[in-house]
Amino acid sequence: MAARGCGGVWCRVLQRGPGGSCSASRPRRAVACNARGGAVPLGQSGLAPWAAVVGLEIHAQITSNSKLFSGSQVQFAAPPNSLVSFFDASLPGTLPVLNRRCVEATVMTGLALNCTINKKSLFDRKHYFYADLPAGYQITQQRVPIAVNGSLSYSLCKDNKMSQMVTKTVRIKQIQLEQDSGKSLHDDARSQTLIDLNRAGVGLMEVVMEPDMCCGEEAAAAVRELQLILQTLGSSQAIMAEGQLRVDANISVHHPGEPYGVRTEVKNINSIRFLAKAVDYEIQRQIKELENGGTVLNETRAFDSKLGCTVPMRDKEGKQDYRFMPEPNLPPLILYDAKSLPANVNHQQVVNIDWIHERLPDLPSVKRAKLVELYGILPEHSFTLVNEDGLMDFFEDVVKQTQMKPKKVIGWILSDLLSHLKQHSLTAKESPISSFLLADLLNLLENGDISSSAAKQQWAEMLDGLRAERAIYTQRQMKCSTWSGGERIAVVETDPTRSASRVDGVFEELWKGEGKTPLEIVKEKQLELIQDQEELEQICQAVIDEREKEVMAIKGGNEKVINKLIGLVRKATRGRANPLLVKQILEKKLSE
Amino acid sequence: MLKGYISPYNATVVQKLLDGGAVLLGKTNLDEFAMGSGSTDGVFGPVRNPWSYSRQYKEKIVPRSDSEPENSNWVITGGSSGGSAAAVSAFTCFAALGSDTGGSTRNPAAHCGVVGLKPTYGLISRHGLIPLVNSMDVPGILTRCVDDAAVVLGSLAGHDPKDSTTVQDIFQPFALPSLTDVSKLSIGIPKEYHAPGLSSEILAVWSKAADLFKNAGAKVVEVSLPHTHYSIVCYHVLCTAEVASNMARFDGLEYGHRSDMNKSTESMYAATRREGFSDVVRGRILSGNYFLLKQNYEDYFVKAQKVRRLIANDFVKVFGSGVDILLTPTTLSDAVPYVEFIKEDNRTRSTQDDILTQAANMAGLPAVNVPTALSGRGLPIGLQFIGRSFQEKQLLTVAKWFEKQEMKYLLCIQILQISGYTHHQKDEFQTSSGERC
Secondary structure: OOOOOOOOOEOOOOOOOOOOOOOOOOOHHHHHHHHHHOOOOOOOOOOOOEEEEEEEEEEEEOOOOEOOOOOOEOOOOOOOOOOOOOOOOOOOOOOOOOOHHHHHHHHHHHHHOOOEEOOEEOOEEEEOOOOOOOOOEEEEOOOOOOEEEEEEEEEEEHHHOOOOEEEEEEEEEEEEEEEOOOEEEEEOOOOEEEEEOOOOOOEEEEEEEEEEEOOHHHHHHHHHHHHHHHHHHOOOOOOHHHOOEEEEEEEEEEOOOOOOOOOEEEEEEOOHHHHHHHHHHHHHHHHHHHHOOOOOOOOEEEEEOOOOEEEEOOOOOOOOOOOOEEOOOOOOEEOEOOOOOOOOOOOOOOOEHHHHHHOOOOOHHHHHHHHHHHHOOOHHHHHHHHHOOOHHHHHHHHHHHOOOOHHHHHHHHHHHHHHHHHHOOOOHHHOOOOHHHHHHHHHHHHOOOOOHHHHHHHHHHHHHHHHHHHHHHHHHHHOOOOOOHHHHHHHHHHOHHHHHHHHHHHHHHHHHOOOOOHHHHHHHHOOOOOOOHHHHHHHHHHHHHHOHHHHHHHHOOOHHHHHHHHHHHHHHHOOOOOHHHHHHHHHHHHHO | OOOOOOOOOOOHHHHHHHHOOOOOOOOOOOOHHHOOOOOOOOOOOOOEOHHHHEHHHHHHOOOOOOOOOHHHHOEEOOOOOHHHHHHHHOOOOOEEEEEEOOOOOHHHHHHHOOEEEEOOOOOEOOOOOOOOOOOOOEEEEEEOOHHHHHHHHHHHEOOEOOEOOOOOOOOOOOOOOOOOOOOOOEEEEEHHHOOOOOOHHHHHHHHHHHHHHHHOOOEEEEEOOOOHHHHHHHHHHHHHHHHHHHHHHOOOOOOOOOOOOOOOHHHHHHHHHHHHOOHHHHHHHHHHHHHHOHHHHHHHHHHHHHHHHHHHHHHHHHHHOOOOEEEEEOOOOOOOEHHHHOOOOHHHHHHHHOOOOHHHHHHOOOEEEEEEEEOOOOOEEEEEEEOOOOOHHHHHHHHHHHHHOHHHHHHHHHHOOEOOOOHHHHHHHHHHHHHHO
16 A cells, blocks of 8 residues: 555544644645545544545547448537437347447557557447437447556656656556447436437547546646647547546555455546546545444545535445346457558558557657657656646647757746746647747847847736737827826836737737748837947936935945846836846946 | 348349340349248248149149138248249249249259259359358359259359458359260269158159159269258258348448337337347347357357358268269158248258258359159159369259259149140240250
């Protein structure tokens, strides 16, 4: 047990009431969960710690043009029952024809998850009556699936600190191909059920993970890594909100050293955040139940995202006997490798494992390692780059187009771009600032054309423009034609309305797509560094004249005070002054 | 369950016939969902054997009592594809399609005096064939002579992308050569087919046929298929299991009968299936589901599959020993009157009637019924030839040779004695089959 889990075990809050916490060495997540549990009387087990065991079954919809066994198109949110073939509707006499693309996607996924690919796999029928299962059975791979015995490595940060990442491994029991079901819509008011068979028969990969995880955070991290892998492979779009990735979690708790407890299954979790919540809630619920002398039932539960808790599912009461039997209409699925590939075979008719293996793209873990090696960035930064949708490509595009060192670029990407994107719930692909524009901006900075504060300011303006977009049209009239430097400072720092209107200028130009470069904007807005020595000297002199007290202090030997003056000059120039140059001028003037 | 249901698509076999220029005359009756051996358990009522109305049968039959109406002596066609066999036998069409899962094409062919071919599993597409036992079902061909069967086979056989269990190999349609020399042939006579209940008449016809081959110079050897005895019980488990599974789709939602019961989806299912399925179908569904229960699966289904393998291996061994073709009876006796037949229930009947035909389905082998003689009551008797997998040409060539011998002549004469057929119909028959008959 010690090797797995959140680096520790679960414990109950012992009569400390809400907000109470376990000893400091215990993981933060566990503490937080325990705290949520509230005040609970001390159970029979006293101080004995609990360990949670979490296994996952993940259904990933395969990205394919047509369904697993029929020619119907696969498409999300199409009009109801518009993508249903005779086979999908289980008309008598129709037969399944296996979609080669689905097999290849599953083999690809199996290889990416370090699985053994079975050269011969079989299809089975799993029987149950449900309105959105027209044939009365699902074709799946119960006995011999395509891929078995794999593993998935994933990382998560310890104590929520990015700098302390730990890597864990979960064993993959198997990956099987199966049909998706249709969708039922229950209309309680009119007491009827509406059926949409568009999804019926879409190819699914069921990835079965061994119970090697022990908390919601681990489960969430494992699923996120799987999601990234599937998306990298293109075997599934794995968009959870569209139901392309659905997670069932098997959860039990026990005392380390004792046999596993009775498990419950929380079904159909459709977001990674909810997965973490559902697992943690269920662990706490089971511990509470057991500590209160109750028992955990082997049941199916659902996660209620609004209430943040799991509830028993009524429709799956009692044990189902699925009456598995071999699917007689599909011959065994034979896969080949370079060695076993028969000569004179029609390549359209066979799937060659080696061929697929050779063409596997770089997996997320390899991508991260390459980023670290190639750009000298920190491993935790590589995680963010890879895990955030499209961010890595954006970063690499910027790096290609700028002379700035990647190590410096990453700061801009992670602290500036990402935080702004998150504020607006955008992905990197949807960024209003293209990688080209950002690179241009960074180049200005790198060339010393503008200061970093000016760049950031401009940057903020570029992004804030998004928010101001609507305001642009109403505020357009307010745009001032000329500002003196002093006014400008005042405007920027004290008057948000006017600052927005000034921002308009930059953004309007950018959004109009007239191809204005940051350089042009900088020129227009007079943001470039003041190259004119005389002008700078005048500004410095003005500051010195205004700050007699500080000047006296410096002359009295307190040299640190000069920084304050430098700051004042920067403020006066709105960051358009080179600090080194300003220091030189001030020192010169003060020593006069 | 499927009353009034019209399939929105054509079965591959139907489409191939249409593409080949065939004229479709209509659909024929059969036991509901092909479950039966008499064509007596269909929703449209039982199928009557045309031979019931032949002159010689009418002459030979002794009325049981004066009170019985004259037509109560009519005999069954056998089944389940009895309607197809009757249609061909009564000269209403050139050929008919059936299905053959345990003998459903060969059995009625024998009783109706026509050729019934069950091709090798995987040679003809099952797309569009409502399944009974997917792993044994084959579309069957019913014609009046072996050459016709070869013609129909030629237009139906071959890979179908819509049926993954059809073989990829390209099928070359063939015309049957007229065999003159059978001395190189080895004909196997499986001793297990001398089954309890085999009528002496059929045994005699069987022996006579064996002698015919021997006298023509063929090697005729007694062989053993030791697991034949287990075939029927094994078939019963596999059949009902697949039936239970295949019938799950008939829930009243997408098509077919739907009950008015609307208390809940589950109660609608239950009522629909209660109302829509006959006792026979429901009985098979129940036993099939029992065999598939987790606790029973190993004891029944898995064991039955193992036995099936043994049965198939029996054939492999025999054919491996140099035997080319097996010669067996098709049925235990000639057709029985309907009133006799229904004294036993469907299950008992199926068990008895499939006994000689069923093993070929277990092994997926091609088999053909060839009309051979008339019984004492003036009803047809057929013999079955079983060949090697995908060796339809060899099988049919031998069948054709056999057909051509003396018995065939007798049979053709008898066919023409069927009462009620005018000279006009005789002419039509001759044009359809040419000089061959």
